[in-house]
Amino acid sequence: MPIxxxxxxxxxxxxxxxxxxxxxxKEKLILxxxxxxxxxxxxxxxxxxxxxxxxxxxxxxAIKQFGVGVKCATITPNAARVKEYGLxxxxxxxxxxxxxxxxxTVFRKPIIVRNIPPAVRxxxxxxxxxxxxxxxxxxxxxxxxxxxxxxxxVFTPTAGGASETVAVHEFKGPGVIxxxxxxxxxxxxxxxxxxxxxxxERAHIWFGxxxxxxxxxxxxxxxxxxxxxxxxxxxxxxxxxxxxxxLIDDAVAQIxxxxxxxxxxxxxxxxxxxxxxxxxxxxxxxxxxxxxxxxDGKYEFEAxxxxxxxxxxxxxxxxxxxxxxxxxxxxxxxxxGRRGELDGTPDVVSFARKIEQSVIRTKDLAAIAEHxxxxxxxxxxxxxAVAASL
Ligand code: NAP
Ligand code: MG
Numbered sequence: 001m002p003i004x005x006x007x008x009x010x011x012x013x014x015x016x017x018x019x020x021x022x023x024x025x026k027e028k029l030i031l032x033x034x035x036x037x038x039x040x041x042x043x044x045x046x047x048x049x050x051x052x053x054x055x056x057x058x059x060x061x062a063i064k065q066f067g068v069g070v071k072c073a074t075i076t077p078n079a080a081r082v083k084e085y086g087l088x089x090x091x092x093x094x095x096x097x098x099x100x101x102x103x104x105t106v107f108r109k110p111i112i113v114r115n116i117p118p119a120v121r122x123x124x125x126x127x128x129x130x131x132x133x134x135x136x137x138x139x140x141x142x143x144x145x146x147x148x149x150x151x152x153x154v155f156t157p158t159a160g161g162a163s164e165t166v167a168v169h170e171f172k173g174p175g176v177i178x179x180x181x182x183x184x185x186x187x188x189x190x191x192x193x194x195x196x197x198x199x200x201e202r203a204h205i206w207f208g209x210x211x212x213x214x215x216x217x218x219x220x221x222x223x224x225x226x227x228x229x230x231x232x233x234x235x236x237x238x239x240x241x242x243x244x245x246x247l248i249d250d251a252v253a254q255i256x257x258x259x260x261x262x263x264x265x266x267x268x269x270x271x272x273x274x275x276x277x278x279x280x281x282x283x284x285x286x287x288x289x290x291x292x293x294x295x296d297g298k299y300e301f302e303a304x305x306x307x308x309x310x311x312x313x314x315x316x317x318x319x320x321x322x323x324x325x326x327x328x329x330x331x332x333x334x335x336x337g338r339r340g341e342l343d344g345t346p347d348v349v350s351f352a353r354k355i356e357q358s359v360i361r362t363k364d365l366a367a368i369a370e371h372x373x374x375x376x377x378x379x380x381x382x383x384x385a386v387a388a389s390l
Contacts (some may be wrong), residue, residue: 003351005036006343009335010062010300012043012094014072016307017315017379019044021325022072024380025332028387029355034336034348039066043094045075049087056094060101067342069300070335071098072328073307095292098300104292105130105193107263108275108304109201110282111289111330113360119281125261127278128203131271132190135182138268142178151177187221191228192295194265198241200299200338205229205243207265208251221267279304286324289331301334303327315379323379329359329386358389 013022030036041059048055063069075081076093099106109128112118145151151168168177198205207225209218222245229236229243236243246254248270255264266274279288288304304327311321333352340348362385 002033002035003347004345005034005336005339005348006345007068007339008037008039008066009339010059010066010069011038011040012059012069012071012074013040014074014307015044016073016075016309016312017321017323018073018303018305018307018328020312020315021323021328021379021383024383025325025329028383029329029390030332030336032387033351033390036336043071043074045077045081045085045087045091048074048091048094049085052088053091053094053097056097057101060098063098063102063298063300064294067298068335068339069298070331071095071300071302073303073305075307095302099133099292102292102294102298102300103189104294104298104300105190105197106133107131107197107291107293108279109289109291110279111287111326111360112282113287113326116283116287118283120256122257122259123281124259126282127255127258127260128197128201128263129271129275129278130190130194130197130263130265131275132187132266132268133271134186134190134268136180136268137178140178140180142176144174144176145171146174148172153179182217182220184220184224187224188228189295190265191225193293194225194263195228195232195236196295196297197291197293198263199232199235199239200293200341201263202239202241203261203263204241205265206246206251206254206262207244208246208248208270209267210248212247218267225265284324285327287326289327289334291334299335299338301331301338303331311379321379322382325379325383326359329383330356355386355390358386362386362389 013019039062041055041062043056043059059069074094077085077087077090079090081087082090098104107128107130110126112126149171151171153166153168155164157163169175194205207222209221211218211222226245251264252274264274279285282288285305290302290304292300308323311323315321333355337349337352340346340352362382
């Protein structure tokens, strides 16, 4: 008797080695056990090219409609890829397109396996990073000034009325200037997505900024975040979730001493830097999952790594590969688990957790042999071992 998933899951196929793994996971771990209506979109590079990237937009709209999606890694084409696949153009990153349609925030969560102890000894629970993915230096404008002169910021209201001006610096010689911005709407969406995710994951929320130095810009983030937490207070309290605001340097020091288990909300640049630190601290890219959450609670799950191109070329030559499928399996179990929670079907949730436990057990066992040949489990053998233990 297969386990029945009540509502559909949006499935987005992808490219290269992860596409190979995708099919194995679906056929060996998911479909033999669950009956699920998968709304399939092929985001492989050829189909995106053939549909002028329309398929990516359709997939994002489907996530909006059904609430839960799972995505395989995809090629973001550069000039070399345009040549390799004979593409019409360098299509935009599918993740960027989906993120902007869902107005989502990306959360990265490491998978903890016993035989890969974190580099930081205190860490026992995953540290989830929520990165605000709009504005600041990622949408800045910059200027090198060649000599003495005056730099100012001028704001001209669209509605008319007087402009506002602040002096940036009175240059006595050459130097450099940067202008950056953010919007209330985007910061609110970010705060809301963090609260949604913390509620789903039962994680405490930390947020750090540098409001002692940047009283207006960073202070603006602090105040909006606090305001959204205040609005959500009843549900946060009911779930036993706390909120801590800290200076960013204090947050960094506290993180290194903590056991983990929190959602660390980060401004854009902090999230960029700290997610790489946390990923390296926990072990490997193959053990890092990524979840996109919209402010109204739509979820898209994927592995944080790319299509593992080098392994794909080995695979195509018929050589054995040892691509780590754990993060991709966890993308599937994340989506199944979330679907089950939303649908109120505990058997679906517990099946998802069962696959995860089975993966972790298999990884633990694989480690014993890993000392002899440096790469023990081959791509398909690993998935077969998980399937056998289900
Ligand atoms: P990548 O696919 O993440 O792989 C980089 C290297 O990291 C691999 O060559 C491999 O190292 C190691 N690695 C990553 N995941 C692994 C896994 N599951 N198991 C074992 N080793 C793993 O990044 P990339 O090579 O820079 O990018 C390849 C393509 O992926 C690009 O076209 C890029 O646009 C795309 N990409 C997509 C996403 C996404 O869809 N979310 C994200 C990033 C990149 P070794 O070669 O040393 O074994
Ligand atoms: Mg980075």
